[in-house]
Amino acid sequence: MTDMRSILGAMAERNKMEPEEIPEGTYRADDGLLHCKVCDQPVQHRLDIGGTVHLVRCICRCDEERRKREEEEERQRRERMYIASLKANGIQEQHFYSWTFANAEQNGDIQMAQRYVSQWEKAKEQNLGLLLWGGVGTGKTYIAACIANALIEQKVPVLMTNFSKVLNQMGAMYSEDRYKYISDFSKFPLLIIDDLGVERSTEYVREQIFAIIDERYKANLPLIVTTNLTIDELSDPKDVADARIYSRLLEMCAPIQIRGSDRRQKAGDAKIDLAQQMLFESEVSR
Numbered sequence: 416m417t418d419m420r421s422i423l424g425a426m427a428e429r430n431k432m433e434p435e436e437i438p439e440g441t442y443r444a445d446d447g448l449l450h451c452k453v454c455d456q457p458v459q460h461r462l463d464i465g466g467t468v469h470l471v472r473c474i475c476r477c478d479e480e481r482r483k484r485e486e487e488e489e490r491q492r493r494e495r496m497y498i499a500s501l502k503a504n505g506i507q508e509q510h511f512y513s514w515t516f517a518n519a520e521q522n523g524d525i526q527m528a529q530r531y532v533s534q535w536e537k538a539k540e541q542n543l544g545l546l547l548w549g550g551v552g553t554g555k556t557y558i559a560a561c562i563a564n565a566l567i568e569q570k571v572p573v574l575m576t577n578f579s580k581v582l583n584q585m586g587a588m589y590s591e592d593r594y595k596y597i598s599d600f601s602k603f604p605l606l607i608i609d610d611l612g613v614e615r616s617t618e619y620v621r622e623q624i625f626a627i628i629d630e631r632y633k634a635n636l637p638l639i640v641t642t643n644l645t646i647d648e649l650s651d652p653k654d655v656a657d658a659r660i661y662s663r664l665l666e667m668c669a670p671i672q673i674r675g676s677d678r679r680q681k682a683g684d685a686k687i688d689l690a691q692q693m694l695f696e697s698e699v700s701r
């Protein structure tokens with residue numbers, strides 16, 4: 416008890432303020448205690464230790480609010496770091512980082528993708544994947560990247576990669592490492608694989624593609640695949656090995672045609688417009 420008393424006494428001594436000392440931002444109120452000029456709450460209180468009354472510092476509302484603000488800033492900082500690490504781990508191509516709904520031109524495809532994100536919990540629960548198919552330049556990859564970015568912003572780990580890269584990496588591995596590599600995809604609640612159908616279609620490649628998709632199927636987790644193949648090519652392939660891949664894929668993913676407003680075509684149009692303006696229309700005044 417005496418020990419505790421002397422500890423408290425020492426603490427009080429340390430926090431004690433001289434009676435005449437009035438720190439900036441405070442004033443002495445009628446109760447004899449210093450108060451905060453901003454919130455009017457006392458910034459000191461009386462502490463009775465063994466019959467001696469000490470004036471010790473305490474925190475006012477401003478201090479409390481500042482502490483909360485700092486905690487919130489710290490929480491947000493950690494959250495931003497976490498999201499940045501999810502991006503670094505999940506989106507391999509840095510130029511995809513800016514492919515977001517906020518930067519997208521609104522059209523039906525983008526709205527569909529936004530709805531997928533807003534109903535993500537249900538999509539995950541029902542294991543609803545997407546097979547985004549459509550011609551070159553329709554923006555399938557862009558849409559997939561928008562979905563990846565939006566979910567990552569909500570702290571959902573997403574891995575976005577493409578078949579060529581996955582097959583390349585697997586090609587350099589021993590078979591037991593390959594299995595581990597594929598099964599590690601299950602750490603991501605959403606897997607997005609870009610560009611099915613552009614890879615060299617050997618027996619080995621098709622086996623690996625089936626293994627990747629089948630692993631996802633067994634893990635009961637959603638998968639988004641983009642492809643230039645048409646729905647006819649997907650639902651009625653000539654080749655048996657392709658048929659096995661596509662039928663499994665169509666079991667897991669709803670095929671959605673991406674129509675887009677052909678981006679490359681648009682870029683081409685913009686060049687034509689510019690040339691038209693510069694070379695044919697402009698009045699050269701001298």
Ligand SMILES: [Zn+2]
Nearest residue numbers: 451454475477
């Ligand atoms: Zn205050």
